Amino acid sequence: MRITAITLGITALAAGAALADPVEPMSVKYDDYGAIETSLSGMPGDAVEGKKVMSSRGLGNCVACHEVSALADVPFQGEIGPSLDGAGDRWNEAELRGIVADAKKTYDGTMMPSFYKTSGYIRPGNAFTGKAGTEPLPPLLTAQQIEDVVAFLLTLKD
Amino acid sequence: MNKTTASRLALTLVLSFGAGAALADENADLVVNEEIEMTVRAPAPAYLDGHLPEILSGWLFRSDETQDLQRDDFDNPGMIFVDQALDQWAMVDGSEGKSCASCHDDPADSMAGVRAVYPKWNADAGEVRTLAMQINDCRETQMGAKKWGYTSGDMTAMEALISVQSRGMPVNVAIDGPVAATWEQGKEMYYTRYGQLELSCANCHEDNYGNHIRADHLSQGQINGFPVYRLKNTKLNAAHDRFKGCVRDTRAETFDPGSPEFVALELYVASRGNGLSVEAPSVRN
Numbered sequence: 001m002r003i004t005a006i007t008l009g010i011t012a013l014a015a016g017a018a019l020a021d022p023v024e025p026m027s028v029k030y031d032d033y034g035a036i037e038t039s040l041s042g043m044p045g046d047a048v049e050g051k052k053v054m055s056s057r058g059l060g061n062c063v064a065c066h067e068v069s070a071l072a073d074v075p076f077q078g079e080i081g082p083s084l085d086g087a088g089d090r091w092n093e094a095e096l097r098g099i100v101a102d103a104k105k106t107y108d109g110t111m112m113p114s115f116y117k118t119s120g121y122i123r124p125g126n127a128f129t130g131k132a133g134t135e136p137l138p139p140l141l142t143a144q145q146i147e148d149v150v151a152f153l154l155t156l157k158d
Numbered sequence: 159m160n161k162t163t164a165s166r167l168a169l170t171l172v173l174s175f176g177a178g179a180a181l182a183d184e185n186a187d188l189v190v191n192e193e194i195e196m197t198v199r200a201p202a203p204a205y206l207d208g209h210l211p212e213i214l215s216g217w218l219f220r221s222d223e224t225q226d227l228q229r230d231d232f233d234n235p236g237m238i239f240v241d242q243a244l245d246q247w248a249m250v251d252g253s254e255g256k257s258c259a260s261c262h263d264d265p266a267d268s269m270a271g272v273r274a275v276y277p278k279w280n281a282d283a284g285e286v287r288t289l290a291m292q293i294n295d296c297r298e299t300q301m302g303a304k305k306w307g308y309t310s311g312d313m314t315a316m317e318a319l320i321s322v323q324s325r326g327m328p329v330n331v332a333i334d335g336p337v338a339a340t341w342e343q344g345k346e347m348y349y350t351r352y353g354q355l356e357l358s359c360a361n362c363h364e365d366n367y368g369n370h371i372r373a374d375h376l377s378q379g380q381i382n383g384f385p386v387y388r389l390k391n392t393k394l395n396a397a398h399d400r401f402k403g404c405v406r407d408t409r410a411e412t413f414d415p416g417s418p419e420f421v422a423l424e425l426y427v428a429s430r431g432n433g434l435s436v437e438a439p440s441v442r443n
Contacts, residue, residue: 057372064372076373080366111365113355123352123411130406137354 022143025118025136034105035094040116040143045151053145053152060115060141060149070156081112086158096150100141115140182375183225184218184368188437191231194326200433205333209364210378215434216386219368219377220442224389227441236318236387236439239311239394243319246312252303258316261300265323273317273324273436277425279336286340288421289317290396308416314385314394321385321438329382329436331428344426347419353410359427362404379404380431381424383440394439397424 022041030036039045054062055074063071065080087096099106101116118136126133141149188196198215202208217228231237247258247265262268276289287295290306290313297303306313333341348359362371363379370376385394398415401423405412413419 061372076370078371079369080371111357111361113357121352121354121356121410122350123405125353125406125408125410125412128406128409130402130410130412132411133354133409140354 025116025139028101028116030098030102030105033095033098034102035098036101037094039147040097040101041147043144043147045147045149047148047151047155049145050148050150050152053141053149059145062149065112068156084153084156086156088154088156089158093150093154096153097146100146100149100153113140116143116146182219182221186218186225188215188217188225188228190229190325196326196435196437197328197433198435203429203432206430209360213380213431213434214367214378215437216377216380216383216442217437217440219375224441224443228437234387234439234441235392236385236394236441239315239387240319240322240439243315246316247319252297252301254300254302256301258296261296265319269320269323271324271327273321273438274327274330276331277421277428278332286337286421286425288424289320290416291421293317309396309399311393314396317396318385318394318439321436324436325438326435328433329428329431331425331432333425333429337425340422341425341429343419344422344424347423348426352405353408355408357408359404378430379427380434381427382431382434383437385438386440386442388442390443397427
C-alpha cells in the first residue's frame with residue numbers, strides 16, 4: 001500500500017512537471033458551436049509533432065479520411081472528409097481544437113471520430129483487439145497531441 | 159459563406175479530383191468462363207428506402223488484375239477449395255455411415271439455387287439458418303459426425319461448393335414472415351455506430367462506397383460473393399469473419415462468428431444484395 005502511494009505520488013509529480021495540468025476529457029468546456037477556448041494541455045502545440053500525429057496510422061491517422069497537400073509525402077490519403085487545405089483560414093484555433101477533440105459537437109452526427117472522449121460508447125473495445133474495453137477508455141489522442149495537431153492545422157493556409 | 163457550405167465545397171473538390179491510386183474499373187462487366195453472366199449492378203430493393211441508388215457487387219471495386227482472376231475458373235484460386243469439397247462431399251463421416259452424397263447425390267442437381275435463398279427460416283427448428291448452420295445440422299443430425307468450426311477451412315470450402323451450383327442466379331433471401339424480427343435486428347445493427355470510433359456499417363459501406371479510406375477502396379460490403387478467396391491470406395474467408403474484422407476495426411468489442419447477432423446481420427446484409435448474382439467464390443485482395 002505504501003509503495004503504491006509513493007509510486008502514484010511520483011507519477012503525479014512527473015506528469016505535473018512535464019505537462020501543465022491537462023484538462024481531463026470529461027471536464028472539457030465546449031461553447032455552443034463546439035469550440036474550446038483554451039489549450040487542453042495548458043501548453044502551446046508543436047506543429048512538427050502535429051504533422052506526425054496526423055500522418056501515423058497508430059496515432060491520429062487523419063489522412064485515412066482527409067487529403068492534405070502539405071503532407072504530400074504521405075501515401076494513400078483518404079476521401080471520406082473534406083480536404084484540410086486552407087483549414088487554418090476557415091477556422092480559428094478554438095474552433096479547430098473543438099473539431100479535433102470532438103467533431104460531433106461542431107457537426108452533429110459526423111463520421112469523424114472523437115479524439116478526446118473516453119465514454120458513452122456502444123460495445124467499447126480494447127483498442128483493435130476485438131475484446132471488450134472498460135470505460136473510461138484512454139482517449140485516442142492525448143491533450144498535448146491535440147494541441148500539436150491544432151498547431152499544424154493552423155499552418156494550413158490557402 | 160457559412161461553415162457547412164465551405165466544407166461541402168471542399169468535399170466536392172476532393173471527390174471530383176478523386177484518388178489516383180489503383181482505381182478499379184467500376185464500369186466493367188463480369189462473365190465467368192465466357193459463359194456465366196453475372197449481374198454486378200442491380201436496382202436497389204425497395205426496403206433500402208432510397209439509401210442506395212443501385213446495388214453493386216464488391217467485384218466492381220477491385221483492381222483490374224483482381225477482377226480478371228474471377229473471370230475464369232482456372233485462374234480463380236478459390237476453385238481449388240471447391241474441388242477439395244467435392245471429395246469431401248462423397249466421403250463417409252460419422253456414426254451413421256453416410257456422406258453428403260448419400261442424401262443429396264450430385265450437388266449440381268440437388269444444390270442448384272440453394273445458396274441464393276440463405277439465410278432462411280427452418281420451420282422444424284424454429285430458427286433462421288445460415289448455410290453453415292444447415293451444413294452442421296446435416297453433419298450432426300443426419301451423419302452423426304462432428305460439427306465443423308463455423309469459419310473453418312472445411313466449412314468455407316463446402317459453402318463454396320454449394321454456392322458454385324447457384325452461380326449467376328440472383329440472390330433472393332426472404333425478409334418477411336417468420337424471419338422479419340431477425341431481419342429488423344440485423345438492420346438495427348447495420349446502422350449502429352459501434353466502438354470508440356463510433357462507426358456503423360452504413361458509415362463506410364452506404365455513405366462512402368467508392369471512396370478511399372486510406373489505401374482501401376470501399377465497396378458496398380455486399381456478401382453475394384462469399385465465401386471469398388483473399389490474396390492477402392490465401393484462403394477462403396467466411397462472411398462472419400469479415401464482419402468480425404470490420405467491427406473490430408471500429409475499436410469495438412466484436413461478436414463471434416455464428417453468434418445470433420451475426421446471423422441476423424448476415425440475413426440483413428444478404429437482403430441488401432437481393433438481385434445481384436451469387437458469385438462465390440469471389441476473389442479479393
